[in-house]
Amino acid sequence: MAAKDWLTKKNLHEFLFLTLGITLVSVGVYFFKFPNHFSIGGVSGLAIVLAQLVPVPWLTASVYNGVINILFLFLGFFLLDKGFGFRTVYCSLLYSAEVQVFEWLFPMSAPLTEELILELFFAVLLPALGAGILFNLDASSGGTDIAAMILKKYTGLDVGMALLCSDVLIAASALVVFDITAGLCSLLGLVLKSVLVDTAIESLNRRKAFMIITSQPELACGYITQQLGRGATLWNATGVYTQQEHQIVLAVLSRGQAVLLRRYLKAHDPKAFMIVTNSSEIFGKGFLRA
Numbered sequence: 106m107a108a109k110d111w112l113t114k115k116n117l118h119e120f121l122f123l124t125l126g127i128t129l130v131s132v133g134v135y136f137f138k139f140p141n142h143f144s145i146g147g148v149s150g151l152a153i154v155l156a157q158l159v160p161v162p163w164l165t166a167s168v169y170n171g172v173i174n175i176l177f178l179f180l181g182f183f184l185l186d187k188g189f190g191f192r193t194v195y196c197s198l199l200y201s202a203e204v205q206v207f208e209w210l211f212p213m214s215a216p217l218t219e220e221l222i223l224e225l226f227f228a229v230l231l232p233a234l235g236a237g238i239l240f241n242l243d244a245s246s247g248g249t250d251i252a253a254m255i256l257k258k259y260t261g262l263d264v265g266m267a268l269l270c271s272d273v274l275i276a277a278s279a280l281v282v283f284d285i286t287a288g289l290c291s292l293l294g295l296v297l298k299s300v301l302v303d304t305a306i307e308s309l310n311r312r313k314a315f316m317i318i319t320s321q322p323e324l325a326c327g328y329i330t331q332q333l334g335r336g337a338t339l340w341n342a343t344g345v346y347t348q349q350e351h352q353i354v355l356a357v358l359s360r361g362q363a364v365l366l367r368r369y370l371k372a373h374d375p376k377a378f379m380i381v382t383n384s385s386e387i388f389g390k391g392f393l394r395a
Contacts, residue, residue, distance in 0.1 A: 119242055126238030127196050130246055131203035133231030139166045140216040142287040143228045144279045145294040146272025148173045148248035154275060157282050167208040171201035177251040184255050196239060197247025225290050229297045237305030311383055313363035315356045317370070318342065318378040322352040325377065328369050329354070333362045357384070 134149045142157070144150035152169035178197050216224050239245055253268055276295045280288030317325050322339055329337045337356040344351055358366060363381065370377050 122238055123192060123196060123242055123244055124199065126235040126242070126244070127199045127246060128203060129235030129238070130232045131200055131207065131235075133228055133235070134170070135167065135204050135207040136211075136213070136217060137224050137228035137231070140213050141221070141224050141228065141290070142279060142283045143225060143294050144275050144282075144287075144291045145229065145298055146249075146275050148177070150272070150275040150291070154278050154282050165208060167204045171205050174201045174247050177248055180255060181247075181251045184259070192239075192242065192244035193247055193251065196244050197251070200246045221286070221290065225294055225297075229294050229301055233298055233301035234305050236302050237309050240302075241309050311360065313358050313360060314382045314384050315354070315358060315363065315366065316380040316382075317354040317356075318351050318380075319354065319374055320349075320351055320376070321374050322354050324374050325354045325356075325366070325370060328366065329356050329358075332369075333358065333365065335362065 137143070138145065138149055139153060142153055144153040149166075149170055152166045152173060155169045156164065156166040174197050178194065181193070218224060236246070245251075249268055249271070272295055273292075276291040277288065279291040319325060326337050326339060329335050335356055335358055337354050339355075340353050342351050342353050343349070356366075367379070367381075370379065
């Protein structure tokens, strides 16, 4: 592929969001997970445990994190062939590099604050937001995601269950390796992470599905197609109680566009009956790729 073909506005937009997602993950891991020994599963959790078990001065959690990620990256190259995407390679390398650069620029010997719950909140929230952004772009930060891809290809294991068990084991190991506070916070963080990642993904994908029952469909259809730049579907219907003929307009909009459409219909078609629902799984042109 030629460079001019790759450097499109869409690709640059995705590249910037990939970088943002990885940076959120890196900040959460280095500034909040590492100093507090929150081993909330994954490669970063394993790195925290290994840094404590093998107390070599230069083998910090950041170094372990980078080494393990690069190791999984090489395994992916050898074992996954074409299924190993450019996005995962880029994100894995950037993640390892950012965490290491943070250690060089901002060496930390203690947590940023003395508020343990506040630190745990950011240790979970920032990586969850980053993971949500990456998931929406069909990417990941590598690490255990690559392990999951390898397991899926070469074994009959339930990959999701295998990764969950490994994350729980890593988080629970903090009870032994560190203390009960770090262990309980790690287990709590693991639960919160699973909830927040799902919430972040749904929030980023959330759209408004409009079903408008009206006798003046040209108003809604015209505004949706001409002003909002979206498509719509129109079909005929009959009111059961009144036996009057109506039309139903179906459209899917962003949250900002939904506000504009509601205002427009309230002013120009106040008798329109609107049903508005949230949806985070809309596949098709202009939305998620199927």
